[in-house]
Amino acid sequence: MSPDPAHAQDTARHRLSPTRVLDVDPLLDDPETRIVVCCGSGGVGKTTTAAALGLRAAERGRKVVVLTIDPARRLAQSMGIDSLDNVPRRVKGTEGAGELHAMMLDMKRTFDEVVEAHADPERAAAILANPFYQSLSAGFAGTQEYMAMEKLGQLRARDEWDLIVVDTPPSRSALDFLDAPKRLGSFLDGRLIRLLTAPAKLGGRAGMKFLNVGMSMMTGTLGKLLGGQLLKDVQTFVAAMDTTFGGFRTRADATYKLLQAPGTAFLVVAAPERDALREAAYFVQRLAAEDMPLVGLVLNRVHGSGAVRLSAERALTAAENLEDPRIVDQGDGKAGLRNSPDTYDSSGSPAASPAAPSAPASEPRPPGAEPDVDQLTASLLRLHADRMQLLSREQRTRDRFTARHPEVAVVEVAALPGDVHDLAGLRDIGDRLAARRPELPETRADADDE
Numbered sequence: 001m002s003p004d005p006a007h008a009q010d011t012a013r014h015r016l017s018p019t020r021v022l023d024v025d026p027l028l029d030d031p032e033t034r035i036v037v038c039c040g041s042g043g044v045g046k047t048t049t050a051a052a053l054g055l056r057a058a059e060r061g062r063k064v065v066v067l068t069i070d071p072a073r074r075l076a077q078s079m080g081i082d083s084l085d086n087v088p089r090r091v092k093g094t095e096g097a098g099e100l101h102a103m104m105l106d107m108k109r110t111f112d113e114v115v116e117a118h119a120d121p122e123r124a125a126a127i128l129a130n131p132f133y134q135s136l137s138a139g140f141a142g143t144q145e146y147m148a149m150e151k152l153g154q155l156r157a158r159d160e161w162d163l164i165v166v167d168t169p170p171s172r173s174a175l176d177f178l179d180a181p182k183r184l185g186s187f188l189d190g191r192l193i194r195l196l197t198a199p200a201k202l203g204g205r206a207g208m209k210f211l212n213v214g215m216s217m218m219t220g221t222l223g224k225l226l227g228g229q230l231l232k233d234v235q236t237f238v239a240a241m242d243t244t245f246g247g248f249r250t251r252a253d254a255t256y257k258l259l260q261a262p263g264t265a266f267l268v269v270a271a272p273e274r275d276a277l278r279e280a281a282y283f284v285q286r287l288a289a290e291d292m293p294l295v296g297l298v299l300n301r302v303h304g305s306g307a308v309r310l311s312a313e314r315a316l317t318a319a320e321n322l323e324d325p326r327i328v329d330q331g332d333g334k335a336g337l338r339n340s341p342d343t344y345d346s347s348g349s350p351a352a353s354p355a356a357p358s359a360p361a362s363e364p365r366p367p368g369a370e371p372d373v374d375q376l377t378a379s380l381l382r383l384h385a386d387r388m389q390l391l392s393r394e395q396r397t398r399d400r401f402t403a404r405h406p407e408v409a410v411v412e413v414a415a416l417p418g419d420v421h422d423l424a425g426l427r428d429i430g431d432r433l434a435a436r437r438p439e440l441p442e443t444r445a446d447a448d449d450e
Contacts, residue, residue, distance in 0.1 A: 022296035022409035024433045028057040028163070032263055035156065037166045038298075040269035041279035045300040045413075047075050048420050048429060049269050050167035051102070055079075055091075055423065056430035057163050058100035065101040065155060068167040069148050075102060075167065078420055086110060086151075093423050101161070110147040111137040113154075132233040144169070145179070146252065153255035178256070178290055265295040268408075272302050272394035277401045284405055296409035297401075298433065303394060303415050305387050312388035319381035322374045 027033055038050045047068060054066040065088045068075045076084045079091045079102055086106035094100045115133075116124050127133050137143065148166075155164050258264065266287055270280035280297060287294045402410065413432045420426055 020296075020406070020409040022298075022411040024053070024056075024411060025060070027265060027295060028053065028062070029060060031162065033163065033265055034263040035152070035164045035166065035258070035265070037168065037259070037264065037266045038269050039168045039266065039283055041276050044269050044271045044276050045298075046269045047167050048078065048426070049267070049298055049300065049413075049433070050165050051075050051078055052420075052426045052429035052433060053267075054100055054102070054163075054165040055094065055426045056434065057165070058091075058094050058098035059096035059427075059430075061096060061098045062162040063099045063101075063160075064163045064165060065103065065161045066165045066167065067103055067105065067148075067151060067155065069105045069144065069169050075104065078422060078426055080423065086113075088155075091423075098162075105144070105148055105151055107144045107147045108137045110151050110154075111143065114150060127237065130233055130237045132237040136237075149252055149255040153251055153258065156255075156258060178259070178286070178292070260291050260293070262293065264293055266292050267295060267298055269298045269300055271300050272398050274397055277397055281401060281405065284408055294408065296411060299398060299410055299412045301415040302412045303387065303390055305384070305391060307384060308388070308391070310384060310388070312385040312392070315381040315385040315388065319378040319385070322378040322381070 027036070036050075036053060038046045038053070040046050050066055050068065054064045058064045066075065068084070073083070076082065079100075080093060081089055081091065081102060084102055084104035086103060086109045088101040088103045091100040091102055112128060115127050119127060148168075152164065152166060155161065268280045268283045268287075270276040284294060284297075398410075402408070411433055413429065416425075416428075420429060
């Protein structure tokens with residue numbers, strides 16, 4: 001039998017040098033690895049990946065805490081915990097000598113802890129009761145990302161865990177915590193804050209003179225814009241927080257340097273889809289610009305097939321042949337019908353022949369009747385063609401990313417038929433992460449296919 005030209009062409013395209021494969025277990029086993037940060041766009045499985053990595057590291061002997069910033073409750077559910085809060089909770093049911101703990105960032109509670117730790121009790125009480133502080137700690141832009149860094153710094157400073165796995169928020173905000181110290185510092189060092197804190201810093205008569213002349217004009221204008229009570233709340237907050245501003249910046253800078261340290265590893269998580277890998281490319285470039293240690297890409301929810309030798313084109317052709325009674329023999333004694341011009345009359349319908357009687361006209365299948373073998377086979381072939389077309393799209397998308405970022409090691413995780421909701425499911429994901437088996441074949445990236 002002569003080889004299929006389409007298959008030969010597909011085989012010829014599988015000639016790209018293999019993608020660098022990320023080896024997860026050595027990363028988790030290395031005692032020098034103290035922080036793993038999982039980042040990526042929304043809906044690609046970051047939370048599940050972070051939990052699976054934490055569980056695998058714990059069951060290989062490490063003491064691990066997983067910190068999720070994602071407000072969803074999937075992590076708690078998958079670990080059999082009723083709820084997560086700002087305090088690490090021990091996860092039961094793990095195997096091996098290690099320990100697994102999990103927690104979810106409580107932004108406001110973390111902010112409160114910072115205030116309580118760096119202000120005397122009287123000043124801390126005044127800050128916590130201040131209406132402007134309550135609004136700031138609950139929803140000021142960048143507060144969540146800053147507090148994520150604050151909590152990470154707290155966990156690392158306690159030195160209680162061998163490994164901290166961080167699950168970041170979805171979309172590009174996943175890397176906003178890199179900007180949080182700068183944004184908060186800009187806010188704290190901004191012109192408005194300096195003006196509001198100037199009277200207290202000047203002190204004595206100079207301060208009173210400044211307050212009576214310059215501040216009266218400014219506060220009058222701001223009072224009209226913001227409201228007198230809000231302005232008063234801001235001034236009270238600034239006066240109470242003035243001594244702690246420097247501590248915020250110092251700790252944020254220290255955590256930022258911690259993220260750049262050799263003991264930190266960033267993992268970008270993506271799905272084999274155009275938008276997700278475009279976001280992944282953004283993360284790769286941003287991490288490189290910030291000198292953050294990227295170790296690789298987790299390509300999640302990759303589809304596969306056990307019959308990759310049967311191309312989509314061949315499957316569709318076979319399905320069409322089965323569904324056309326004039327092309328494929330429908331029973332014994334009809335061999336003469338196929339490809340024989342003498343069997344068709346002038347109207348284009350098969351002519352009667354003693355040796356090959358005309359096939360009866362196909363009739364609609366009665367409701368409730370079982371489909372015949374040919375119909376079932378054709379349906380399966382079409383399903384396979386759809387799967388192979390999906391694989392082809394995923395291959396092209398992945399290959400474009402790896403062609404543009406050949407330095408990034410990749411580990412592929414197969415798509416599962418259902419959601420992960422327990423430790424057994426997380427353990428399965430961990431096994432797949434460590435398998436180092438590509439789910440997609442190596443193909444040549446099509447640079448023109450955008």
